Amino acid sequence: MRVRMAPSPTGYFHLGSARTALFNWLYARRTGGRFILRIEDTDRTRLVPDSLQDIMDSLRWLDLQWDEGPAVGGAYGPYFQSERLPLYHEWGERLISAGLAYRCYCSEERIEALREGQRARKEPIIGYDRHCRTLTAAQRADLEASGATSVIRFAMPLEGETRFVDLLRKIKPFDNDHYRDPILVKTDGFPTYHFANVIDDHFMEITHILRGDEWLSSVPLHVNLYDALGWEIPVFAHLPLILDPSGVGKLSKRKKKGEGGEELLTFIREYRAAGYLPEAMFNFLAGMGWAYSPDTDLFTRRQAIERFDLADINPAAGALPLSKLEWMNGHYIRGLDPEDLAERLLPFLAESLAQPIESLWHNPALPVLVPLIQERLKTLDEAAALIDFAFVEEISYDPQMLVAKGLTPVLSLAALQAAGSLLAELPFTEEGMDVPLRGLADRLGVKVGQLFGILRVATTGKNIAPPLFGSMIALGRARTLARCAQAEELLRRM
């Protein structure tokens, strides 16, 4: 089995593309086949310079390594369509000689005007009027002599219908008349998608075409091309599209998410930057349109490979279940070895705290804090907000926060002072602090939550922070006491 992912380098690697790549990869791994990466760079006007790199980075990040393609080579190359031009020209000419394609000299303006008129008149079929299809040899010679530019168009059968099989659905026959002689080779000498795609899939010996649903309606054209070229038709499976989280519209259009108005992430690189784990993304993406088991949504890539079957893919487009991704990412974070988590956290912390990775890595607070926030993270980028207090000299907060709920500033101050003197002498370990501090709350006649809350704010500057003892241990006795003293000062001034 040979399958391929064929992105065009006209933008960053999209979530939907990633899912398509994932299914291709799974199928190849399941069947012991080959997963090929081919770059469809035939639109010179829309090329985005760093998108090729982004495609490869994203694929590698998801650990969807291709067996043939850019950077790895292979026996069926080149894997860039821009390097295969002679092949397209050769077959274009062959089709012309066989009377299955023809040169068209119509200007883009004429075509556009034609289409506009058709739409205005609400004509059922929009498309080329086949003007040049019936040109005489003499007329062609004249046009060529005048130096007119031309494209190559496919001479679609004028009538009849085209049938084909899709693995995931039952397809009605398509009327050939709807395909008005599509362009195969553009005036710039580059092929269009349809032509390059068919030729490459043939010569790369692709056996199964697994691609997005948006291609379904162009299959009849492809089928006729295969027929015209005399080639065997591969197996088709058009994968469901991923819809906007609201369930309305394709994900590809950049939109806002929900009422909050937060930006909806659509590129793999954005999810990566937001602190999602590749193993979570893999699990999540594989679980859309396909199910590993009726009992659980969690599975490893190994398990996915064992059970993957094209026939099990759900053909219906689905809304992106983002809340599930968040939960799943948290689940995978919780399952990480703390040291592993710390390492993955470093780049995120370094950026948020504006500190070099090296110094963070050697900061003794890190190994203390990471296990404490592990079950509190949905994404890696949330860590800094939780533990930054241990990595900065000064913390600032609203002094009002030091007043515990139900207590006065005076009482809060008294509690803080008592706790401060106690902390000056206690062993700085969880076991060392626990009983004495609870006892203190008891003696002061305040709730444990009240006392701990005051200390939490005094030491971290936050109402929401990692567990108190660990936070103080990460800070160390000296800094803890200093911050308590500062907090006392703030309370006195109230």
Added chain:
RNA sequence: GCCCCCAUCGUCUAGAGGACCAGGACACAGGCCUUUCAAGCCUGGUGCAGGGGUUCGAAUCCCCUUGGGGGCACCA
């Protein structure tokens, strides 16, 4: 406008005529635990789009309607 695809809880899904008064997960609600926030545990509600058929029997098959999606480029 024309063509095609799709249709199970709010969402992602399991279900390929009887094992389904429809199972799982996320989200949501309530509770337990608890030093904040989480995590964890328990409990709960909500669904086969509608209408016709076929059949002893339909979420599962057929038709229509409706809804959603995709396509109709010298973009892929």
